[in-house]
Structure formats: C-alpha cells, structure tokens
Amino acid sequence: MDDLVLWLGEQLDEDEADARAAATRSPEWRLARPLDDEELGDAGLLRPAELKHAERHDPARVLREIDAKRRIIEQCAYWNERAAREAADPPKYPQPGLDLGLLLDAMNPILRALALPYADRPGYREDWRP
Template identity: 40%
Template sequence: MSKLWARREAWLSSRNARKQQTYDAAAVAAFVRDHVDRPAVERRRAYQRRVGVMDDLIQWMRVQLDEDERFARAATEGPWFLRDESIIGADGTEVVAGGRLGGEASVFESTADALHIVVHDPVRVLREVDAKRRLLYEFDRRANHVRRTELPATGGVWDDLLRMLALPYVDRPGYRDEWRPRPAGAGAGGETTRCGSDRRGG
C-alpha cells in the first residue's frame, strides 16, 4: 500500500511541476509581449485604433445613406424632366412650377439650375444610395481581410477609398476630421511619396 501511495504522490508532484512550467512559460511570453517588445505593443494598439476609426466611419456612412434614401422616397416619384420652366414628375405632377410663360418671374435663376435639379431626381439618388451601400459592404469585407493579414495593418486602398466616399458628407453632423482622406501623395504613415515619373535624375 505504501508503494502505491508513494507512486501516486510522485505522479501528482510531476503533474504539478508540468503545470507550473506551462504557467511560467505563458507568463513569460505575456510579460515579453506587454513590456519588453514595446514596438509590437504600440503597433498593435495603433492597429486597433485605426480599425475602430474606420469601423465608426462605415457605421456613420450607413446612417447618412439611410437619410438620403428617406428624403428621396418622400419626394415626388421620378424620373423628373424639364418642360418649359417647370419640373415634372413621373406621373405628370409639377414638382416645381415655372412662371415666366404666365407673365411672372421665373422661379429659377437659370435653366442650368433647373437641369441640375432634374439630373439629381429621386431615381438618381436611390441608385447612388444602392451603389454606395454595395461599396460599404466591400470596404467592410475586404479592408478587414487586409487588416487580419498585416500588422501594422490598415485597409490599404480600401480605407483610402472609403474616406473619399464620405467626402460629400463633410457638412453633416457627426463627421470627424480624422476621416478626411490623406493629402494626395501621402503614404500610409502620412509621409509624402513621389511617383516614378516625378523622379529627377537616374
């Protein structure tokens, strides 16, 4: 009986030693990651900040597109066209009535103003909303794939294009300056790059 007890105690002691070694190795690795390899830690934190910034932009853009769609669907059904000095909807409704032919002043400063309104009718707006939503889906999917495979990571060109897509909405509440595109020619870290055709000399 004493031999069996001794073997049991030896086995328990060996198992506890292995557990302690495993714990010590994990603790050392965590310490190195968090305290010794500071550049890697900073890259990871910067990566997480960038991902958060772009995820926020995607969510904000979805809200703006929902707003665009709401306005377009509430307007007179398109397509619109210009007749004399009036803008006419798909069902013949006068969206904007002109006045010059009736002896009154025109409601438009110029025909170009009227044409601009017609070109941006609800049909056009709804098509743009649909196209931009498709782009947002691709931005979210492809940029996140790039981020998962690169550290320090960005969404590459996808993040740049997303920033550009949001530019028309800079005057809307909630837009953040950090979402603005980098200046033309700036690299991922903000440094200025030059195309090969711009280089001087050999």
C-alpha cells in the same frame, strides 16, 4: 473604420429617405415641359441651368447612387473585417499573392472619399478627411 462605415450608412439612410419622399409623384423628374403655376411652386424661381441640375439629380438617380455606394462600402467593410480576423488569427496556409495590408491601404481611402461629400453633416470627423 467601423465608426466611419456606420456613420456613412446613416448618411445614406437619410439620403434614401429624402429621395423616396421626393419621389411620391415620380422618381424620374422631367422638367423640360412647361409647368403650370401649381407644379412650379418654388421651382419657378430657378434658372434653366438649375432646373436641369435638379432633373439630373432626380430621386431615381439618387437611389441608384446610394445603392452603388452601399455596395462599395460593403466590399470595403468585408476586407477590413477579413484583415482584422487574419491579424488576430493568422491562417495556417495564407493565400499566395493576397496582401491584406496593401488591400486595406486601398480600401480605407475609398471609404474616406465616400464620406467627403457629407463633411458638412454632424458627426463627420476631420481624421476621416482624405
């Protein structure tokens, strides 16, 4: 899973860079007001539903989603590392009720699901597919 965690981090880094570049004027897009020709650019070719979609996926939202995904990945990575440590050096007094095997059975599919939107990007491995 370490490869998947690293690769996912790279994808999020790329998304973050794109969102920050797109947010040079404003991280929150509001396209409901009429735009002049200079502002429209290629957006003048978009239909209202496409404009609404772009507005809903503005850089501010993308950055919040990246933050949320990084927090989820961080937790999954923590439990994966803890399970590996305990497998290599079992604790003398295991925590009652904590089954790391079951926890990993839940964490790994979460990581795979987070990677799925990026399946079309270079480096995605089919064995990561949920």
